[in-house]
Amino acid sequence: MKSRDTKFRLRSRRTAGDPLLLGLLGGLVALTLVGLSASGWGEAAAAAITSAAPRQVAAVYDSTDFGYHVDLPASWRHSPRLSRLINGTYNRGHDLFTIRTDSDEAAAAHDHWLGPAWQGTVLIEVYGNGGLTAQQWATRPEWDWRDGQVVDTVTFAGRQAVRIRGGARFSVAYYVTNGTDIYVVGLIKGTSQPTTATDGDLNMIAGSFRFTR
Amino acid sequence: MRYPRLTTVTVAAVLALGSAIGVLVQARPALANPGYHLPYPNGLTYVAYTHGPGQDQYAYDFTLGLGATVSTAHHGTVWSTKFDSNTGACDISYASYANFLTVKDSVDTSKSTLYLHLLQNSAQVSRNQFVYQGRPLAGADNTGYSCGNHLHFALETTPANQDSCCTQSIPITFDEYPGGIANGGSYTSANRLRFDSKYLGGSEWVTLSPGATRVEVGQWQNTGWDLWRFSQSGFSARLGTWNPIPGQDQPSLIGGAAGCSVVTDWLGCNRIRPTTEGVDPDQTGFFQFTVKGPPSSGVYKLYERPLIEGVTWMRDEGVFWQVTVP
Numbered sequence: 001m002k003s004r005d006t007k008f009r010l011r012s013r014r015t016a017g018d019p020l021l022l023g024l025l026g027g028l029v030a031l032t033l034v035g036l037s038a039s040g041w042g043e044a045a046a047a048a049i050t051s052a053a054p055r056q057v058a059a060v061y062d063s064t065d066f067g068y069h070v071d072l073p074a075s076w077r078h079s080p081r082l083s084r085l086i087n088g089t090y091n092r093g094h095d096l097f098t099i100r101t102d103s104d105e106a107a108a109a110h111d112h113w114l115g116p117a118w119q120g121t122v123l124i125e126v127y128g129n130g131g132l133t134a135q136q137w138a139t140r141p142e143w144d145w146r147d148g149q150v151v152d153t154v155t156f157a158g159r160q161a162v163r164i165r166g167g168a169r170f171s172v173a174y175y176v177t178n179g180t181d182i183y184v185v186g187l188i189k190g191t192s193q194p195t196t197a198t199d200g201d202l203n204m205i206a207g208s209f210r211f212t213r
Numbered sequence: 214m215r216y217p218r219l220t221t222v223t224v225a226a227v228l229a230l231g232s233a234i235g236v237l238v239q240a241r242p243a244l245a246n247p248g249y250h251l252p253y254p255n256g257l258t259y260v261a262y263t264h265g266p267g268q269d270q271y272a273y274d275f276t277l278g279l280g281a282t283v284s285t286a287h288h289g290t291v292w293s294t295k296f297d298s299n300t301g302a303c304d305i306s307y308a309s310y311a312n313f314l315t316v317k318d319s320v321d322t323s324k325s326t327l328y329l330h331l332l333q334n335s336a337q338v339s340r341n342q343f344v345y346q347g348r349p350l351a352g353a354d355n356t357g358y359s360c361g362n363h364l365h366f367a368l369e370t371t372p373a374n375q376d377s378c379c380t381q382s383i384p385i386t387f388d389e390y391p392g393g394i395a396n397g398g399s400y401t402s403a404n405r406l407r408f409d410s411k412y413l414g415g416s417e418w419v420t421l422s423p424g425a426t427r428v429e430v431g432q433w434q435n436t437g438w439d440l441w442r443f444s445q446s447g448f449s450a451r452l453g454t455w456n457p458i459p460g461q462d463q464p465s466l467i468g469g470a471a472g473c474s475v476v477t478d479w480l481g482c483n484r485i486r487p488t489t490e491g492v493d494p495d496q497t498g499f500f501q502f503t504v505k506g507p508p509s510s511g512v513y514k515l516y517e518r519p520l521i522e523g524v525t526w527m528r529d530e531g532v533f534w535q536v537t538v539p
Contacts, residue, residue, distance in 0.1 A: 081305065081306065082305065082306050082308075083306060084304075084306040084307065086300060088300070090297075090299070091298070091299070091300050091310070094309065096306075109305050110265065110266075110267045110269075111264075111267050111268045111269045111308075112264075112269055112272075112308065112311075112329065112330075112357070112358045112359065112365055113268065113269065113308060113311065113313075113327070113329055113357075113358075113365070113367075113379060114308055114309060114378055114379045115267060115268040115269065115308075115379070116267075116268060117305070118308060118309065118378075118379075119378065119379065123309060125309070140297070141296075141339075141340070142295075142296040142297040142333075142334055142336075143295065143297050144293075144294075144295045144297075145293060145294050145295070145340055146292065146293035146375075147290070147291075147292050147293065147317075147340070147341055148375055149375075165375075166375035166376065168293035168294070168295060168313075168315075168378065169295070169309065169378050170378065171375075171376040171377070171378070188378050189376050189377055189378060190372075190377050190378050190379045190380070191372070191377055191379070191380055191381065192268060192379075192381075
């Protein structure tokens with residue numbers, strides 16, 4: 001597991017109870033959304049964000065292993081239990097973000113498939129892209145697929161990306177290339193997810209994704 | 214014409230169908246979701262392990278080794294797949310790296326079967342393909358959250374919402390073991406063979422004068438998982454002459470082809486061609502052929518057995534035709 005290389009900063013404790021900071025933060029979030037939308041972050045962000053009111057950023061997660069940043073709403077956290085650094089040629093590893101507490105997650109982590117502990121989470125996987133474009137990579141015959149899934153092209157993290165909705169593991173997943181790697185930012189939803197893991201939260205985390213290297 | 218020895222045929226069919234027939238004649242009110250076979254090839258035996266409470270509660274782990282064939286438990290359509298992974302370990306953080314395949318039930322689409330921990334790039338079927346019970350799907354492995362090579366198999370409710378990744382496993386009963394499967398027990402599959410047949414019926418026995426002819430028809434059901442092709446190229450279904458009269462692959466006295474001692478409309482001296490071009494599993498193949506009354510009086514029998522030319526003989530049910538010459 002990889003938390004040793006990662007900056008995980010809780011913002012809520014610093015801002016709690018400070019109306020001025022909260023106001024500034026809310027304004028920044030709103031401005032950021034407007035700016036991202038105007039700059040072409042566009043379709044994906046719009047689809048992601050419009051389903052719920054903007055969430056307040058309570059913490060951020062900066063991965064030095066994988067070189068990305070996400071914002072986290074209140075109560076969300078990076079899960080050391082369900083994250084993994086692989087460092088393989090193809091499979092680099094993944095981070096999982098959950099609203100479950102550590103003890104709740106431990107109690108739900110008993111299934112060999114994507115059981116309750118994995119449902120209602122954001123999973124960020126990193127793979128070597130083998131020289132393929134995001135479109136080529138995400139539509140390989142051996143990759144994750146489900147009948148009826150919808151593949152389209154969007155802008156994500158400021159880059160051209162592929163979005164797949166209704167896939168086998170992810171309700172929505174964004175595929176975006178960074179150098180020789182491809183990042184899969186996926187929302188896992190299921191019948192056993194916590195009711196507190198809202199679409200708004202999941203979309204906010206995915207929508208805040210950006211590369212840091 | 215047909216059936217010689219009804220008793221023999223009936224007994225043979227019961228024996229051959231084994232527990233499946235037994236299931237049909239038993240009351241089984243306790244059965245949960247029947248109609249499924251064990252998810253590995255006919256005749257193979259593996260140990261089964263059950264799961265504790267949770268989403269996997271009704272799933273089974275079968276001890277298939279690396280690359281062992283995983284077979285379709287029930288007809289359906291390949292509904293989701295993942296075969297890119299070469300990663301797995303006995304740690305839950307690896308769960309998302311499992312290769313898998315799901316098949317949506319052909320009759321009750323609210324149900325799907327899940328085959329998990331599969332071998333990288335081992336798919337033997339393609340997306341959206343309709344697969345028949347018994348068909349090989351992929352190889353077993355250890356990808357994902359897995360503590361050793363095995364197949365994780367479950368019947369699940371198909372997610373009603375395309376948004377949803379996973380659902381609860383639901384109870385299943387395998388037709389081989391209607392009484393259920395116990396943790397740690399060994400279980401032998403009676404899943405479908407690739408090529409298998411079941412005799413459905415044919416023309417009446419006939420009395421012919423010497424040299425007179427009559428067109429006969431026999432019907433066999435394709436009870437395997439693969440298509441019967443009737444063309445000349447590859448996996449062609451035929452009727453072949455069989456024991457005891459005239460003997461395996463021997464020429465018959467009541468029919469044949471050009472160059473044989475008896476010439477009618479057969480494919481060869483010991484082969485009869487089907488009428489239908491291609492028979493899917495569960496469908497009926499028709500074999501139409503002409504018999505001719507031999508020159509001498511007597512009772513002439515022709516035993517026939519279906520086969521896939523160059524591959525295998527299918528089920529021997531003692532079927533014969535009979536021509537009586539007064």
